[in-house]
Amino acid sequence: MWTADEIALxxxxxxxxxxxxxxxxxxxxxxxxxxxxxxxxxPADQDCDTPDKPAQVTKEVVSMGTGTKCIGQSxxxxxxxxxNDSHAEVIARRSFQRYLLHQLQLxxxxxxxxxxxxxxxxxxxxxxxxxxxxxxxxxxxxGDASIIPxxxxxxxxxxxxxxxxxxxxxxxxxxxxxxxxxxxxxxxxDSPVTKKMRLEPMTAAREVTNRATHxxxxxxxxxxxxxxxxxxxxxxxxxxxxxxxxxxxxAKVIDVYRTGAKCVPGEAGDSRKPGAAFHxxxxxxxxxxxxxxxxxxxxxxxxxxxxxxxxxxxxxxHFLEEPIYLSAVVIGKCPYSQEAMQRALxxxxxxxxxxxxxxxxxxxxxxxxxxxxxxxxxxxxxKRADSPGxxxxxxxxxxxxxxxxxxxxxxxxxxPQGTTKKTIGSLQARSQISKVELFRSFQxxxxxxxxxxxxxxxxxxxxxxxQDYKEAASSYQEAWSTLRKQAFGSWIRNPPDYHQFx
Numbered sequence: 001m002w003t004a005d006e007i008a009l010x011x012x013x014x015x016x017x018x019x020x021x022x023x024x025x026x027x028x029x030x031x032x033x034x035x036x037x038x039x040x041x042x043p044a045d046q047d048c049d050t051p052d053k054p055a056q057v058t059k060e061v062v063s064m065g066t067g068t069k070c071i072g073q074s075x076x077x078x079x080x081x082x083x084n085d086s087h088a089e090v091i092a093r094r095s096f097q098r099y100l101l102h103q104l105q106l107x108x109x110x111x112x113x114x115x116x117x118x119x120x121x122x123x124x125x126x127x128x129x130x131x132x133x134x135x136x137x138x139x140x141x142x143g144d145a146s147i148i149p150x151x152x153x154x155x156x157x158x159x160x161x162x163x164x165x166x167x168x169x170x171x172x173x174x175x176x177x178x179x180x181x182x183x184x185x186x187x188x189x190d191s192p193v194t195k196k197m198r199l200e201p202m203t204a205a206r207e208v209t210n211r212a213t214h215x216x217x218x219x220x221x222x223x224x225x226x227x228x229x230x231x232x233x234x235x236x237x238x239x240x241x242x243x244x245x246x247x248x249x250x251a252k253v254i255d256v257y258r259t260g261a262k263c264v265p266g267e268a269g270d271s272r273k274p275g276a277a278f279h280x281x282x283x284x285x286x287x288x289x290x291x292x293x294x295x296x297x298x299x300x301x302x303x304x305x306x307x308x309x310x311x312x313x314x315x316x317x318h319f320l321e322e323p324i325y326l327s328a329v330v331i332g333k334c335p336y337s338q339e340a341m342q343r344a345l346x347x348x349x350x351x352x353x354x355x356x357x358x359x360x361x362x363x364x365x366x367x368x369x370x371x372x373x374x375x376x377x378x379x380x381x382x383k384r385a386d387s388p389g390x391x392x393x394x395x396x397x398x399x400x401x402x403x404x405x406x407x408x409x410x411x412x413x414x415x416p417q418g419t420t421k422k423t424i425g426s427l428q429a430r431s432q433i434s435k436v437e438l439f440r441s442f443q444x445x446x447x448x449x450x451x452x453x454x455x456x457x458x459x460x461x462x463x464x465x466x467q468d469y470k471e472a473a474s475s476y477q478e479a480w481s482t483l484r485k486q487a488f489g490s491w492i493r494n495p496p497d498y499h500q501f502x
Contacts, residue, residue, distance in 0.1 A: 033139050034376075081430045259298075435501075
């Protein structure tokens with residue numbers, strides 16, 4: 001019905017056509033990361049999907065985000081008007097929430113062409129059955145999914161790692177390989193780890209021209225069941241070293257890609273031993289800051305959470321009969337390990353049980369495209385050759401949503417680009433996807449619905465603040481509590497006073 005390359009190409013074309021020059025990287029000097037949500041509509045007549053004639057589907061980008069930065073905890077604001085996390089995946093998801101809010105408004109006001117249809121309970125809606133969503137990211141998510149083994153025969157840094165590559169009896173544990181790895185070097189380009197992993201221009205150039213052949217030898221990457229033999233979250237660093245001795249053609253795992261994301265307090269830390277045992281895998285991590293530690297969980301952790309709680313968040317759950325889940329994740333051409341992706345996004349939560357009705361750990365399809373994002377670090381490094389100056393991550397983030405009013409939003413340091421200290425706190429200094437603006441859109445949706453048609457969760461008590469409305473989404477909060485107790489007990493949560501705005 002669709003392929004990873006088709007999804008990647010659609011997103012790259014959308015980025016080139018629909019996103020403005022403002023907020024994009026400066027040519028030959030900056031790079032960025034890209035993420036998007038793609039709506040896929042299946043044909044009404046499913047019977048037409050046969051091996052000889054696959055069914056044609058309609059694909060549409062409904063949200064997009066770029067970005068590599070997040071703010072330190074000292075810059076967080078209790079007014080909800082700053083973006084704490086501007087990594088592309090998070091921007092794309094918040095942009096997707098804008099889209100969902102708009103679609104709920106269309107449904108609630110009885111307008112046509114909404115993605116939602118009435119649910120079985122009063123005031124609730126559910127996604128049309130012919131629709132599903134695919135998440136695209138030009139790079140592996142930071143954190144656990146980026147802990148990837150490096151094989152001695154590989155041209156680094158952009159070679160995928162095939163699952164089950166260690167098939168000999170001496171490495172039977174490999175299906176849950178701990179692949180300590182590839183940091184998304186946007187977080188801290190001056191760290192010792194990053195300097196160690198930094199590419200020479202010719203290495204990158206060789207990679208871009210040679211990896212197509214390399215990739216064919218591995219085959220396309222696709223998710224499969226996780227072996228029950230080993231729980232990768234509990235595998236020791238010594239165990240990792242043992243299972244990473246052998247690779248295809250007897251090539252050794254010589255090191256791992258490092259992630260800049262730091263282990264959260266309360267979790268076992270990384271061993272930081274030389275080589276393949278540097279990281280412990282399966283751990284919750286926070287994104288690093290420049291001297292000012294962040295409270296933003298890694299994208300691997302956030303995406304794993306979305307796979308249990310849905311992408312809609314607590315507010316929108318008031319109007320939904322069931323969460324909005326992603327059916328698949330597609331990753332662009334970059335350092336990649338199928339095992340690491342499965343472990344990070346689904347494996348760590350696979351034993352979570354007793355969730356409220358409608359919630360569950362999803363069977364997420366995970367694929368890699370062979371198409372490189374032209375403004376990724378790898379691509380820009382290859383093109384710039386001996387250009388003077390350092391290659392740095394772009395400081396801006398772009399949000400795009402398939403909504404009629406102000407679909408674009410360009411931010412820097414968590415505020416709309418161009419915001420001055422004098423204007424901070426004003427309406428024009430708010431991103432469209434900030435907590436306070438999404439809350440305002442939610443309240444606008446409420447105002448357009450007659451009170452007697454509100455769902456029960458919004459009518460049982462008087463609600464006032466953002467925190468009140470979030471806590472009143474009881475099924476969502478129960479699911480989140482269960483997930484924390486069974487899998488993510490060390491998750492960093494912001495104090496309630498950061499959610500008391502109105």
